[in-house]
Amino acid sequence: MTKKQRAIAAVEGLKARYPEAICSLTAENPLQLLIATRLSAQCTDARVNLVTPALFSRFPSLDSLADADPEEVGEYIRSCGLYKTKAKDIVAMCRMLRDGYDGIIPDTVEELTKLPGVGRKTANLVCGDVYGKPAVVADTHCIRITGRLGLTDGTKDPHKVEMQLRKLLPPDESNAFCHRLVLFGRDTCSARSPKCGECPLREFCPSAGKQ
Numbered sequence: 258m259t260k261k262q263r264a265i266a267a268v269e270g271l272k273a274r275y276p277e278a279i280c281s282l283t284a285e286n287p288l289q290l291l292i293a294t295r296l297s298a299q300c301t302d303a304r305v306n307l308v309t310p311a312l313f314s315r316f317p318s319l320d321s322l323a324d325a326d327p328e329e330v331g332e333y334i335r336s337c338g339l340y341k342t343k344a345k346d347i348v349a350m351c352r353m354l355r356d357g358y359d360g361i362i363p364d365t366v367e368e369l370t371k372l373p374g375v376g377r378k379t380a381n382l383v384c385g386d387v388y389g390k391p392a393v394v395a396d397t398h399c400i401r402i403t404g405r406l407g408l409t410d411g412t413k414d415p416h417k418v419e420m421q422l423r424k425l426l427p428p429d430e431s432n433a434f435c436h437r438l439v440l441f442g443r444d445t446c447s448a449r450s451p452k453c454g455e456c457p458l459r460e461f462c463p464s465a466g467k468q
Contacts, residue, residue, distance in 0.1 A: 263461055264408050264425035270457045271437040278433035280386055281440075282306065287362045287387045288354075289313055292322075292347055294379040300337045302439075308334050319360050322351040346374025364388045377416060385432030393426065394435040395419040398442030405446065405464035 258266070272278075281302040284290035289309065296305045312333040316322045322330070331344035350372045354360060362383065363369050369380035378394055385392030393399070395415035399422075403409045409421045426434055445452050459465040 258461055260408055261425050263406060264422075265427065266461055267406055267408070267458055268427065268430050268434050271434065271441055272430075274457050275437045275440050278436040280382070280436055283309065285313075287383065288319055288351075290386060291350070291362060291375070291379065291383055294382050295346060295350070295374050296334055296337045296343055298343070298376075299339060304337060308337060319351050319355055322348060323355045325351075343374065349373040350375065362387065364390070377419060381419070381432075381435075385435075390432075391423075391428035392432040392435070393419045393422045394432070395422070396435075396439070397448075398438045398446075399435055401448060402438050402442055402446050405451075405462060406458065407463045 280290070282290065282293040282297060283306045284293050292312075293305050293309055296309070312330070315333060316325055316330070325348050327341075327344040327348045330347055331340045334340045334343055334347075337343060353372055354362065358368075363372075364384060364387070366377060366380040366384060369375050369383055370377060378396055381392040381394045384390040385394065395418040400409075400413055400415065400418050403418065403422060404411050404413075408425055409418050412418060412421075422431070442448075445456055453459055453462075453465045456462065456465065
């Protein structure tokens with residue numbers, strides 16, 4: 258089985274296991290998704306979902322966040338970790354969106370990564386979920402699981418993983434596949450004790466039973 262064939266088999270296997278491929282972050286609009294994804298760095302999606310309702314209630318618009326005091330924003334997101342840096346990024350990001358992009362969130366990775374605090378993972382998620390473009394969100398689950406499947410060369414570098422997967426995944430399936438990897442990583446292919454015996458991908462996974 259080639260890498261391409263294994264990638265397609267993994268796509269189909271996870272599609273059968275998780276028919277609905279949805280983002281784990283709760284957001285009502287593109288700006289909220291962008292901010293929630295920034296907050297999720299080194300923090301669980303569940304924790305982010307707990308703090309964003311109060312944050313977005315206090316700062317319901319782009320303008321309100323652009324004019325906000327980073328220290329006040331930080332108080333709302335303190336439990337997400339690195340909250341001072343994240344608060345500064347969120348305010349600076351919103352100012353740039355308002356003043357440099359007419360309040361419109363860019364639709365390319367290249368433009369999104371010009372925003373303060375926005376890396377390729379966040380940019381890919383926004384491009385995929387907001388604009389429906391082919392995207393590869395190389396988060397910790399994606400990096401670990403695709404490495405175990407032999408779809409990547411084992412690198413932990415998110416950019417390298419993204420580029421390697423773009424060559425293998427069907428473009429119209431890549432974004433949903435990454436969302437499914439998050440669900441799969443949480444309930445089956447965990448970091449420390451993967452449940453290979455109940456894995457739907459075990460028949461073609463080169464790491465099955467070896468972790």
